[in-house]
Amino acid sequence: MSTGISLTPRIDIRSFLVPTRHAASPFSYDATHLFAIIPTYAPSEITLKLVRDLILWNERIIVYVVDDCSPQDHSERARLFQKIAAVSYHRVRILRTPENKLKAGALNHALAHIEANAPSPDVILTLDDDVVIERHTVKNLVCALLASDSLGAVCSQCRVFNKNVNLLTRLQGLEYLGFNAIRLADEGFFHGPLVMHGMLTAFRGSALRAVGGFLEGHLIEDYEVTTRLKEAGWSVKSAPNAPAWTVVPEKLSQLWRQRTRWSYGGITVVARAVRPSAVIQDILGHFVFLSTLLMVVVLLFSKGSGLVPPLIAEIIIAISLLQLLIWYGFQLWLMRHYSEKDTRDWLIRLSLVPEFMYSYLQTAALLGSYVFHIFASLKRRNRGERSRLATMGTRLFRALGYSERSWGTRAKRSL
């Protein structure tokens, strides 16, 4: 790798409060070799629109659509692939993996083609197949990436395309607003935000090559590759002026499967991380969560002595209330950046209750992920021994939405 800058990983404690600034670098957007990869298993009309918009609004982009060995007996799907190819016979390339390789494998398949045909891609965009972009999204994203040589990846702002369908999609819309805020807060904090999401992220070609592309067989390849980029010394950030819309789960069962994949996938990334600084946000999260859980367990099985000074109890309550007040105020202030909001969104946010209930779902998914992680670790340790208990456990966890292999929520969506 030759970047001309120092990428030595370091821990900057000051960035906990004051985010580090990225040094500016000169660049020319017009001279950038730009490639986009869209892996798909079940393409839709949104995929077609995405390819059209990418080609129409970005003169120099080459788009690779990777069919991850989807069944070829579906005439509607074949028709869509033909339409996608017809958007531009020069700038759209349809690839097909020889076998179903999941998203990371499909991305690597396209990367290998790009490397073979264009030895030095400057920027590689990875996109989900159900993303909607604006005219300037890609340009703003690429400019944000090239503005500093220390950046290895920059992700877009995530918005919810189907926000108004039901309460669940509205809750996710509000949640994604929080995701974007957290990513902005984490810019310059150690190596930047935790995850450069798979929805739409721009990777520096040299950075992606240096870390060896995506790790195949992983549940959340976006978090995994972000961690390896950071461990190699690269920083990451989000681009506030690069919005992109995605379709979120509309049913509780779909959302549950997505969240179990995210939370269990996240635990596996943290467990395998070489440098704690690359996953610092999750380490803090797990620490506080598990400490509180431990506290509950100890309190359930301990006998009190009645010696708690009232002052301690009052301080705990005061800090908790102050925290709630500050955070609630911040959540209300964030609504000014939610351009799609309507009265119902305001009611949901103001009343607190729906989001509070939504938090229980997240807590349950996380607790299940811890248990599944222990189960999967024990199963791996006893590799080769196919006990009845292990088989039953695997079936039970699969029924509950926990799996070590998945194409995500898109795989089973019908055309």
Place this chain on the structure above:
Amino acid sequence: MINFNGGTVSLGTSISPLGAYAGYLLMHSGNFWLAVCFLALTTIYFSIVLAMLCRYIINYRRSMLSA
């Protein structure tokens, strides 16, 4: 706490019901050292939230100035 996602752990959203339950149990058990531990935990969590807000404000101002 709502929507404070400390990574994939969903820190705040996950902590709120657990934290409230832990506080409830503490008030009924009356264990001094556990109360001290819980105070320390609450303070750590509060510090994390404040630091994150601080970074958000700084980065927000920086992005406004560069826009």
